[in-house]
Amino acid sequence: AQKVTQAQTEISVVEKEDVTLDCVYETRDTTYYLFWYKQPPSGELVFLIRRNSFDEQNEISGRYSWNFQKSTSSFNFTITASQVVDSAVYFCALSEVWVGGATNKLIFGTGTLLAVQP
């Protein structure tokens, strides 16, 4: 069965600190996608990144970076020099790939609430 675990329920940091959000997944599929979504206080889920199972290259986008390691089934997310606006709930998600290439349902973790204090 597919499962996503975000062991960190809440994290509190002071502005400008670096913070890493952990994500561990389980799947029997050899082809799958991993995602991170951000849920700010306004409530909507904002897509941050998609990574397929064949691409283990780390990715950096501004202050955000992602570390995908198949050997440990982890897809961790690091925010460098955190800002108050980064305060949100962050969800990691996993998806199988069905015929046609488009992803099917997302399996979410329970989310990590990040509070960045000024």
Next chain:
Amino acid sequence: EAGVTQFPSHSVIEKGQTVTLRCDPISGHDNLYWYRRVMGKEIKFLLHFVKESKQDESGMPNNRFLAERTGGTYSTLKVQPAELEDSGVYFCASSQEWGGSYEQYFGPGTRLTVT
């Protein structure tokens, strides 16, 4: 381009009543998904439409939930009769089926409170 919209944003109903949630996907997106987050828990998949057809409804909790997508455009999710455990935030998402766009774009959610 307009994003995924959901209506209403909040709904408070009494146990036993009926509620209908609506989702308007991004124009041109054939895939439409419903998810639910119960307080403090993970966001759970409910069902997936491809155009007007139900591709996967394995996450629907019971027969009190009925989803429709007539004409392959907007979708409704009806809960009848509502129970206390149905309270939560209901999210809708859409994605393109073809063309390499795999991201699911989420709406702001409908917060349902059953009292």
